[in-house]
Amino acid sequence: MTIHQSIPGEDAKPAYNYAYLDxxxxxxxxxxxxxxxxxxxxxxxxxxxxxxxxxGWGTGGIQITAAIIGPDDxxxxxxxxxxxxxxxxxxxxFFERTADATTTEATEEATIIxxxxxxxxAPLTTGQIMVYQVPQPEPLRKLEPRELETRKxxxxxxxxxxxxxxxxxxxxxxxxxxxxxxxxSVNGRYVMAPSPIPKFDNPKMHMSPALQLFGAGREKRIYxxxxxxxxxxxDFDDHPFRIQSWTExxxxxxxxxxxxxxxxxxxxxxxxxxCSDSHHCETRRDQGHRxxxxxxxxxxxxxxxxxx
Amino acid sequence: xxxxxxxxxxxLDPDPLLSVAGVSRFYGERIGCADVSFDxxxxxxxxxxxxxxxxxxxxxxxxxxxxxxxxxEVLFRSASEPLDIYSVSEQERRRLMRTAWGIVHQNPRDxxxxxxxxxxxxxxxxxxxxxxxxGQIRETALxxxxxxxxxxxxxxxxxxQFSGGMQQRLQIARVLVSEPKLVFMxxxxxxxxxxxxxxxxxxxxxxxxxxxxxxIIVTHDLAVARLLTDRLMVMxxxxxxxxxxxxxxxDDPQHAYTQLLTSAVLSV
Numbered sequence: 002m003t004i005h006q007s008i009p010g011e012d013a014k015p016a017y018n019y020a021y022l023d024x025x026x027x028x029x030x031x032x033x034x035x036x037x038x039x040x041x042x043x044x045x046x047x048x049x050x051x052x053x054x055x056x057g058w059g060t061g062g063i064q065i066t067a068a069i070i071g072p073d074d075x076x077x078x079x080x081x082x083x084x085x086x087x088x089x090x091x092x093x094x095f096f097e098r099t100a101d102a103t104t105t106e107a108t109e110e111a112t113i114i115x116x117x118x119x120x121x122x123a124p125l126t127t128g129q130i131m132v133y134q135v136p137q138p139e140p141l142r143k144l145e146p147r148e149l150e151t152r153k154x155x156x157x158x159x160x161x162x163x164x165x166x167x168x169x170x171x172x173x174x175x176x177x178x179x180x181x182x183x184x185x186s187v188n189g190r191y192v193m194a195p196s197p198i199p200k201f202d203n204p205k206m207h208m209s210p211a212l213q214l215f216g217a218g219r220e221k222r223i224y225x226x227x228x229x230x231x232x233x234x235x236d237f238d239d240h241p242f243r244i245q246s247w248t249e250x251x252x253x254x255x256x257x258x259x260x261x262x263x264x265x266x267x268x269x270x271x272x273x274x275x276c277s278d279s280h281h282c283e284t285r286r287d288q289g290h291r292x293x294x295x296x297x298x299x300x301x302x303x304x305x306x307x308x309x
Numbered sequence: 310x311x312x313x314x315x316x317x318x319x320x321l322d323p324d325p326l327l328s329v330a331g332v333s334r335f336y337g338e339r340i341g342c343a344d345v346s347f348d349x350x351x352x353x354x355x356x357x358x359x360x361x362x363x364x365x366x367x368x369x370x371x372x373x374x375x376x377x378x379x380x381x382e383v384l385f386r387s388a389s390e391p392l393d394i395y396s397v398s399e400q401e402r403r404r405l406m407r408t409a410w411g412i413v414h415q416n417p418r419d420x421x422x423x424x425x426x427x428x429x430x431x432x433x434x435x436x437x438x439x440x441x442x443x444g445q446i447r448e449t450a451l452x453x454x455x456x457x458x459x460x461x462x463x464x465x466x467x468x469x470q471f472s473g474g475m476q477q478r479l480q481i482a483r484v485l486v487s488e489p490k491l492v493f494m495x496x497x498x499x500x501x502x503x504x505x506x507x508x509x510x511x512x513x514x515x516x517x518x519x520x521x522x523x524x525i526i527v528t529h530d531l532a533v534a535r536l537l538t539d540r541l542m543v544m545x546x547x548x549x550x551x552x553x554x555x556x557x558x559x560d561d562p563q564h565a566y567t568q569l570l571t572s573a574v575l576s577v
Binding site: 153156157161164165169171172237239240 | 399400403422425426428429432433434436437438439441442443444446447464465
């Protein structure tokens with residue numbers, strides 16, 4: 002058996018279509034997106050494709066981004082709020098290579114923001130598109146394992162069971178202990194999983210001027226929240242929804258109103274809290290805000306003091 | 310014990326709550342139940358007795374909206390007009406199942422959420438029907454737990470930490486909390502020992518009379534039928550062989566099978 006191997010020349014077509022996916026697939030995803038936007042919070046099935054990374058690493062988000070990105074777009078990718086984590090760097094590079102996209106870390110400049118686990122601290126603006134990577138699109142799945150049943154529950158808005166879950170939390174712990182992927186009611190109709198963002202970010206989805214798209218690659222579902230749509234976190238009348246708060250500010254930039262990550266510093270119990278949104282934190286440091294631990298952090302070469 | 314006897318306002322209401330006409334359900338060639346017809350008035354308790362495999366549970370599933378019968382109709386009067394429960398949409402039927410009637414399963418595991426606390430189990434129907442005030446839901450749950458003789462300090466325990474009899478009582482509270490008009494019970498005392506059975510029967514009798522519930526109770530225990538039911542239907546091989554007032558059927562059985570059934574009861 003002989004193997005014919007050819008090396009593509011300069012004039013050969015590129016190995017992949019623009020933005021990796023073929024045009025048929027993109028069209029299919031766009032159709033699903035249109036339907037999702039038309040019925041806010043409704044999970045639209047779509048033919049999720051194999052992507053060059055494992056399912057569970059953001060294949061849903063990547064497919065949506067690939068379907069909507071164009072050469073004029075500026076893409077920002079964040080993972081747990083940070084622009085410089087492995088997943089974020091890889092996905093950014095993927096679109097630089099396959100879609101000739103310009104990438105950015107600045108929230109204000111970006112036209113498409115693909116995210117895992119966070120909504121940026123800087124307020125979103127009209128024209129921006131948030132693309133969420135979703136591991137489990139079905140908010141009722143842990144309560145009701147049957148797909149047939151959950152679809153009926155959505156179809157007829159039978160959401161009592163979701164409330165039972167919150168009841169259980171309050172009965173056992175005195176408050177709702179769900180801190181991420183906190184279920185929301187979209188446009189007063191569908192109950193939706195906001196993907197595993199902290200409940201801190203839930204209020205940012207409400208009446209947001211940006212279009213929000215959610216892609217679950219493994220579960221093959223797309224759903225959306227159009228701009229200026231109400232997104233209400235579920236709660237009880239006498240136990241209203243609350244977001245997390247911290248007793249100390251960000252150790253690096255001193256922000257008191259951002260979502261903070263706890264960083265363990267040593268085995269003596271020392272720890273610091275820093276903004277999870279790395280771009281937000283850097284911007285604030287550039288503006289001259291200084292947190293109580295910025296000096297220590299620069300001696301450890303964790304941040305570039307000269308830049309600050 | 311004092312009995313709370315509800316005034317017999319059932320007599321003032323000439324319209325039946327449930328009208329069953331010619332209900333049949335087949336499993337391929339075999340008969341599940343065939344050509345069953347009866348009327349049930351508000352506040353009335355109907356017993357269905359018969360040996361295992363006589364079609365009691367099949368009939369109950371047809372009546373309760375779980376399995377569609379192959380023939381016949383089930384009319385339920387929730388408002389003024391009777392409603393064929395199998396001609397309305399599934400959505401409407403599910404709404405009725407949540408509000409207007411309730412099902413007590415033989416095995417509490419089928420009727421309870423085993424990993425949800427007792428309070429959550431009782432409160433689920435309230436939340437299904439739109440209750441969104443935690444304090445009020447909890448208050449109602451506590452009230453119902455006390456009515457089924459479960460101590461209030463067990464409200465946050467899960468059903469799997471309860472004894473079989475308590476699970477069954479919890480299931481009854483969970484069903485009755487939404488104040489249904491009609492309750493279906495499939496062997497409510499099955500699998501319980503005799504003293505627990507007796508207490509459960511007492512409880513059921515008080516609740517049914519207090520709330521003026523209509524109930525359909527499937528049982529193979531004639532003592533249960535005698536204690537709880539006003540009317541009795543005897544089934545054999547999927548057919549109703551005899552029906553009438555409970556005392557009448559049990560004291561003066563007409564059909565050969567009913568005679569066999571009543572004479573087979575052990576008296577200690």
